[in-house]
Amino acid sequence: MLCAMKTTIKVWELYKQAKESGMKLLPEYSEPFWAVYVDNANRFDRVFNMLYKSFSYDFSEYPNETVDTSEKLKRFKDDVEVYLIANKKRYEELFRLENISDDDYSILNNYDMKETMDRFTSETGEQNKGQQENNSTISDSAYTDIKENALGKQHSTSSINTGQQENTTTHGVAPYDSAETNIESKDDTTIGSRADSVDSTTDAYTDTETIDGGERQRTQTAVEGERKDTDKKDGTENYTLTRAGNIGVMTQTEVMRQHDNFWRDYEFILRIFADISRYCLILVD
Numbered sequence: 001m002l003c004a005m006k007t008t009i010k011v012w013e014l015y016k017q018a019k020e021s022g023m024k025l026l027p028e029y030s031e032p033f034w035a036v037y038v039d040n041a042n043r044f045d046r047v048f049n050m051l052y053k054s055f056s057y058d059f060s061e062y063p064n065e066t067v068d069t070s071e072k073l074k075r076f077k078d079d080v081e082v083y084l085i086a087n088k089k090r091y092e093e094l095f096r097l098e099n100i101s102d103d104d105y106s107i108l109n110n111y112d113m114k115e116t117m118d119r120f121t122s123e124t125g126e127q128n129k130g131q132q133e134n135n136s137t138i139s140d141s142a143y144t145d146i147k148e149n150a151l152g153k154q155h156s157t158s159s160i161n162t163g164q165q166e167n168t169t170t171h172g173v174a175p176y177d178s179a180e181t182n183i184e185s186k187d188d189t190t191i192g193s194r195a196d197s198v199d200s201t202t203d204a205y206t207d208t209e210t211i212d213g214g215e216r217q218r219t220q221t222a223v224e225g226e227r228k229d230t231d232k233k234d235g236t237e238n239y240t241l242t243r244a245g246n247i248g249v250m251t252q253t254e255v256m257r258q259h260d261n262f263w264r265d266y267e268f269i270l271r272i273f274a275d276i277s278r279y280c281l282i283l284v285d
Contacts, residue, residue: 007060008284009072014057015049017069025049025073026276027081031088033095037269048273055281076280083279084272091272098268115241120234127229138218147209153202166190 018025025045028038037044057076059067084091169187 008056008058008282009069010053011055011057011281012049012053013069014073014076015045015053017073018045021070021073023073025077027077027084029081029084031084031092033091033268034084037272044269047270051270051273052277052281054283055277056284057280058282079280080276083276087275094268094271114243116238117240118236118238120236122235123233125231127231128227136220138220139215142212142215144210144212147211148206153204 015025017023024038024041025048026037026041057072059072059075166189168189
């Protein structure tokens with residue numbers, strides 16, 4: 001008699017295998033909404049096991065009995081990750097609701113409106129200036145410049161003194177039979193001393209130079225080309241208008257009751273756990 005092969009495994013068995021191998025029971029899916037599980041996996045794995053330990057994971061598509069528990073755990077985590085990927089958008093929106101700040105949410109408000117406007121302004125001004133010509137004239141009147149150089153009477157004296165002078169000239173003759181000479185004649189000339197003096201006198205006089213300048217006129221002309229000045233101003237203006245409150249269609253008590261009912265039944269991670277149990281687990285005896 002052949003025994004039917006077992007194609008399910010209990011959640012508590014998967015949880016035990018995960019703890020013994022130092023692994024997480026559920027996948028490490030890298031999305032912000034799932035990060036709260038990844039960061040607190042030990043605690044949430046224990047909660048998941050407590051809630052669904054009597055449930056089983058069906059791996060009937062893998063009927064081979066040789067599949068060990070670690071492989072079954074891996075396939076279970078793969079199936080859970082596929083489910084999270086398929087519902088990514090829904091869980092992202094629920095996660096956004098989970099993270100609404102208390103400052104932005106009032107229990108008694110039943111409407112909330114936010115209006116944002118961005119406006120770009122641009123202003124351009126232009127100023128055109130045509131060609132400009134500037135003339136300036138400088139006039140000089142006639143003038144006379146007189147320069148005088150006056151010299152006084154001048155007297156200069158120069159003297160040349162020459163003392164007494166004596167010149168002697170001697171003529172000698174030598175006989176044929178002797179080398180010695182005998183004086184034939186001797187001339188003595190004596191010039192007495194003298195003094196030469198030169199006096200020069202110049203009377204006083206004045207040199208005058210006169211320069212006459214006639215009238216003259218100088219003209220300067222400056223030409224400036226055409227010019228165009230442009231002034232441009234750009235600016236960005238933005239503002240956000242937020243309105244929130246109770247418009248009166250519901251009483252404050254009714255709004256608080258809805259708030260209480262919602263958060264009494266809502267828990268983000270537990271809702272995902274419940275979805276996983278419906279998608280990946282079965283309840284068998």
